[in-house]
């Protein structure tokens with residue numbers, strides 16, 4: 001029970017570690033005690049095949065693919081979970097071991113559909129890779145195979161249990177990183193299935209649509225709900241004016257989908273690719289981010305003045321918002337009423353922009369390219385529908401879906417020239433760019449809030465103290481002689497830690513940034529699968545993606561949202577002032593408790 | 601789903617959960633709580649289990665995993681006549697498996713299931729401590745000894761006539 005609830009393994013502390021000498025494949029190696037055989041082999045450049053293992057999740061030890069021979073041991077040992085011992089002699093590659101691993105993979109395949117060519121993960125599937133590298137070349141078994149319908153109740157995440165190999169990575173990420181505990185294994189033996197509690201459809205569960213289960217799944221058992229068909233259809237419809245917007249974090253990660261090294265910024269190529277695909281107008285969600293900051297800073301200053309509903313909780317991450325509605329409904333009054341940058345931009349596209357261009361909003365089709373599966377759900381929330389019952393955001397594509405569309409269209413992404421966004425909602429400050437990484441919303445908000453509160457900009461716009469690469473960060477800064485306590489959390493297990501402090505009153509916070517996904521949007525559930533040799537949740541990849549955004553910010557003259565000339569113009573021409581009646585109607589929203597109630 | 605806050609659990613179960621909450625690692629009492637609940641209600645309902653999850657603050661996913669992993673948890677109601685076949689060693693040696701087979705055929709249900717009309721359910725027990733009477737079948741609180749497969753139809757009609 002304890003392990004099921006709090007699955008994290010206790011990783012050894014680093015103080016006074018003994019060194020262990022052992023021999024792996026005839027090669028002596030020295031490693032600190034508590035190292036596993038798998039890790040020790042890695043120091044020698046030996047990659048032991050594996051399946052259930054994930055370096056950022058607790059140990060499962062279920063698949064046994066990672067077995068090795070250890071002298072003196074009666075059975076093969078699982079190298080992911082066996083620690084090294086002094087004098088150990090390990091063989092990772094005898095013919096027997098290779099055969100044993102191949103047998104295990106064949107057993108898995110016996111109960112797996114033969115659908116690779118038509119499968120969404122063809123070419124990016126860990127099971128396929130493993131079968132190939134272990135030399136499985138035949139599928140002989142024709143016996144009973146598990147049969148389940150596709151579970152597609154959710155607007156964000158779909159599930160194909162026939163492709164599930166029961167590695168439980170999804171169960172672990174949902175519990176250990178997200179603290180949602182939505183998934184479990186039910187029944188036993190042949191009937192074992194991964195599912196939300198009591199086999200409820202995802203739509204009726206506490207699922208927050210974050211898509212982290214998709215990211216860690218080695219197969220196609222979890223996927224985003226596809227929106228590419230609708231988007232192709234809109235692009236082909238001459239009556240539609242198709243507007244696309246791309247989230248801040250897309251530019252930092254999309255290149256990976258085309259083999260570029262992580263951290264390669266690709267803003268211009270993405271814009272060009274979108275134009276080639278046929279989008280009529282290409283806007284930047286960053287503009288929405290700048291606008292969010294101006295509205296949110298205004299909201300923050302009002303609350304600060306009246307000393308009410310503090311801390312302000314940020315509201316741009318739809319995974320976090322749904323989490324709050326299930327798990328912390330009592331904190332709903334604290335959440336910023338600002339719609340997310342995507343929603344603000346979609347609303348303005350069908351109002352402000354439509355008016356400017358004399359377009360009928362009915363004929364405008366808005367597509368958001370997002371790092372996030374939860375955005376698909378957000379776009380369908382009734383709060384984000386127009387009066388005519390159609391949504392402000394018509395479709396949301398994940399980064400992965402856009403990568404596929406670009407490939408399907410036959411574009412060589414890496415050779416595209418850099419294009420520019422359209423006006424007026426394509427110009428943004430660097431503050432908008434950093435929205436895509438953890439701490440970015442806080443940094444952007446503080447740049448504007450401090451300038452408004454003190455009448456002068458921060459001397460150093462780089463607020464490194466709120467960049468929460470470790471998942472959780474608290475900081476304090478003095479403004480007008482008053483100390484503001486702020487916190488930043490990504491990954492909802494981290495959010496819980498901070499929110500519990502808020503509830504207990506242990507510390508007074510003024511503003512808290514919350515993002516559902518580890519690392520913020522750059523680690524979103526719709527981002528490209530990691531390149532070979534890397535894992536999802538790898539802090540190195542997240543750091544590289546974040547550095548791409550910080551570099552863009554650093555390289556811009558315009559780094560504060562409220563100085564964006566097109567934002568200033570938008571208020572002059574249309575919204576009047578932050579927090580105006582029109583701004584409220586168009587740019588703000590509300591939340592309500594959801595069931596089933598989550599268990600903290 | 602549990603939109604309602606109104607309680608459906610039995611007071612004694614709630615009391616037991618409250619008591620567990622005062623101990624260390626209350627979540628480790630989940631199995632005992634489910635046991636008590638099954639003893640009291642006959643089987644585990646989804647509503648009850650959601651409420652246990654809320655009160656014990658254990659994710660509902662964990663409760664559903666546990667309740668379907670262990671054989672002894674029943675997720676459907678027992679029939680009006682709960683037929684229980686001893687599969688202890690002595691009874692088994694004397695042909696309990698054949699009796700089970702006869703009941704399954706006659707009722708069209710498997711072990712752990714209940715007939716559609718809600719009349720009969722089939723389950724097994726371990727040794728009842730009356731091996732001298734093997735093979736043994738109980739229907740509700742009546743014990744039948746030295747049962748043969750041929751007697752199965754008769755046992756069923758006798759139960760109904762009661």
Ligand code: SF4
Pocket residue numbers: 112113114115116117119120121122123125126127128163219220221
């Ligand atoms: S999940 Fe992988 S192995 Fe299974 S059908 Fe898809 S590509 Fe093939």
Ligand code: SF4
Pocket residue numbers: 157170173174178180182183206207208209210211212213214
């Ligand atoms: S989308 Fe997120 S919350 Fe939902 S099941 Fe997957 S990991 Fe859990």
Ligand code: SF4
Pocket residue numbers: 163164165166167168169170171194213216217218219221222
């Ligand atoms: S859904 Fe994917 S991650 Fe989850 S157990 Fe199945 S194969 Fe593993």
Ligand code: FES
Pocket residue numbers: 049050051052053060061062063064065066067078079080081
């Ligand atoms: S990878 Fe070691 S048991 Fe699965």
Ligand code: FES
Pocket residue numbers: 686687688689690691692726727728729730731734735736
């Ligand atoms: S084995 Fe059936 S009563 Fe003992």
